Amino acid sequence: MVPIPRTVIHAVRAGRLEPQLPGLPDGLPPQIADAAVAPAGPAWAEHRERFALELVGDGVSGWHAPISAAVWQIISDDHAAGLIGHDAAQHRRLPYRKVTGRHRAGAHARAAASAVELACWDLASAATGRSVPDLLGGAVRPLVPAYASALGLDPTHPGAPAATAWMTGAGFWGQKWPLTKELISGGPTAVAAALVPLREAAGDGRFMVDGLGRCRLDDAIRLLPVLADLKVVFAEELLPPGSSSWARLQSMAVSVPLAAGEHAVDTHEQARLLLGRGELDVWQPDPGWSGGLAQAIRTTDLAADLGLPTFPHGAHLPAAVALAAANCRDRVPAVEYHLTVEPLRQQIYATSQTASDGQLTVRTDPGLAGPLALAYRQAFAEVIA
Incomplete structure (x- = not known):
C-alpha cells in the first residue's frame, strides 16, 4: 500500500467535553420511560470529566470520543510520542510503534489502546474519503x-x-x-x-x-x-x-x-x-x-x-x-x-x-461516528497538547 501523506499523524491532542447530562434522555417511548431507572450519569467520574481524542494529520483529523480522564492520561503519557509519524492507514503496524510505560494490560490500558486504534480508523477514513466499513x-x-x-x-x-x-x-x-x-x-x-x-x-x-x-x-x-x-x-x-x-x-x-x-x-x-x-x-x-x-x-x-x-x-x-x-x-x-x-x-x-x-x-460517509455536535466543538476550545 502506498502511504497517503494526509494519514500520517503530526500531533496528538484532546479537548474537554461537557459532562454527560443527568437523568433519562428526551424522546423515549412512554413504555420504556415508565419502567426505566435513572442512568448513572454524572455520578460516574468518567461521565463527569470527558475528553475527545484528536489525531492530527495533514489538514485532517481523526477523532474518538468520549474518553475518561484516566484513559487520556495513559494516551498522553504512554502513546502520544510513539504516534507521531505513524501512518494511520497502516493498521497492522500500529501494535509495533513505540509505547512507553509499564502498564499494558487491564481495563484502562486497553481502553487507551482501543481509543488510539479507533481514532486511527477515523483519520484514515477522513483522509481517504472512504467509509470505515470500506x-x-x-x-x-x-x-x-x-x-x-x-x-x-x-x-x-x-x-x-x-x-x-x-x-x-x-x-x-x-x-x-x-x-x-x-x-x-x-x-x-x-x-x-x-x-x-x-x-x-x-x-x-x-x-x-x-x-x-x-x-x-x-x-x-x-x-x-x-x-x-x-x-x-x-x-x-x-x-x-x-x-x-x-x-x-x-x-x-x-x-x-x-x-x-x-x-x-x-x-x-x-x-x-x-x-x-x-x-x-x-x-x-x-x-x-x-x-x-x-x-x-x-x-x-x-x-x-x-x-x-x-x-x-x-x-x-x-x-x-x-x-x-x-x-x-x-x-x-x-x-x-x-x-x-x-x-x-x-x-x-x-x-x-x-x-x-x-x-x-451502516455509514457510507467518511468517519467512524461522524463529526462532533456544534455545542461540543465549541467546548473543544480547551486543547491539551
Whole structure:
C-alpha cells in the first residue's frame, strides 16, 4: 500500500467535553420511560470529566470520543510520542510503534489502546474519503439488526411487560433484560416471577438475559433451569469473565447458551474464553474496550471458525456497527442497542445513530461516528497538547 501523506499523524491532542447530562434522555417511548431507572450519569467520574481524542494529520483529523480522564492520561503519557509519524492507514503496524510505560494490560490500558486504534480508523477514513466499513474490506449489508438492551429498565416494574411488548413491536432482533442483584439473591423463584411475564409479553420475540457477572457458580447453576424454561437465546455473563468455572457451568445437563466477551479486554483473556474447553456459545467483543476494530475482527473470525456467532457489545456503537457491516448475518446476527443510555452517549455527535424498525444504518460517509455536535466543538476550545 502506498502511504497517503494526509494519514500520517503530526500531533496528538484532546479537548474537554461537557459532562454527560443527568437523568433519562428526551424522546423515549412512554413504555420504556415508565419502567426505566435513572442512568448513572454524572455520578460516574468518567461521565463527569470527558475528553475527545484528536489525531492530527495533514489538514485532517481523526477523532474518538468520549474518553475518561484516566484513559487520556495513559494516551498522553504512554502513546502520544510513539504516534507521531505513524501512518494511520497502516493498521497492522500500529501494535509495533513505540509505547512507553509499564502498564499494558487491564481495563484502562486497553481502553487507551482501543481509543488510539479507533481514532486511527477515523483519520484514515477522513483522509481517504472512504467509509470505515470500506476500509475494512467493504460493507456486505447496508443495514444491521439491533437487539434492544433493557439493562436500564427495572424488570420488576409493573410497566415492564408493556416495555417488552413495545420492543417486540418495534422490530428489534431481540431484547435483553438484567438479572439484578435482588433477583439473583431471591433465587430461581424471584427470577421466574419477574421474567416469566416478560417472556410472555415478548411473544415470538427473542429473549436474552444479562447476569452482569454477578452470579456465583452455585447461583448460576440454580438459575439454569429457569433460563431454559424461558427459552433464552443466550445468558450473558452469568459469571465474571475471568472465572475458572465457565466449563463447569457449560457441562451442566440443562442447556442454556452462554455469552461473554465485553469484559475480556486483554488478548490472553479473549483467547482463553474462545479457545478454552468450549465455555462459550456466543462471543461479545467491544471494539472500544478490547483493542479496537482490527482485534475485534480477528476474534470475530476466530469465533466464526469455532461456530460461535458474534454479537458486538454496544458501548461503542459506531465501531460495533462497522464491525457488523463487514460481516454477514451468520457471523454477526445483531449488535446491542442500549435503549436508555445510547441516546445519552450520542449527544456529543452531530447526527445520532438510532434504530429504525430494529435496524441500524451502516455509514457510507467518511468517519467512524461522524463529526462532533456544534455545542461540543465549541467546548473543544480547551486543547491539551
